[in-house]
Amino acid sequence: MARGVWPRACAWLLRLALEAELDRFWKAVAPEVAECQSRRAQVLLLHRYADAATARRVGYLWWALSRAGHHHGYELALTAGELRRLGTDVAEVDATLRDAG
Known part of the structure; x- marks a missing residue:
C-alpha cells in the first residue's frame, strides 16, 4: 500500500x-514579498x-514538485532517480538563492 506513497512524500x-x-x-x-500569501506570486516575482x-x-x-506531489491515476509516480535529480536541483537553487540574498 505504501509503495506509491513515498515518491509523493x-x-x-x-x-x-x-x-x-x-x-x-x-x-x-x-x-514585503515575504508577507505575500501566494507562493505562485512569489515565484513569479523572483x-x-x-x-x-x-x-x-x-x-x-x-x-514539477507540486505536480509530483499529487496523485494522478493515469501517470506513474516519479522514480528514485528522478527524485534524486530534483533534490540535486533544489540544493543547487538553494545555494544560489543563499548567495543572492
Missing part, C-alpha cells in the same frame, strides 16, 4: 525545502530580484 519534502529557502530569501531581500535563469529554474522546480 519525497516530492512534498523537496518542495518544502525549496519554499523554506524562498522564505529566507524574501525576508532578506524584499520583506525574476526581478534574482537572475532570469534562477527564476526559471525555481519556477520549474516548484511546478
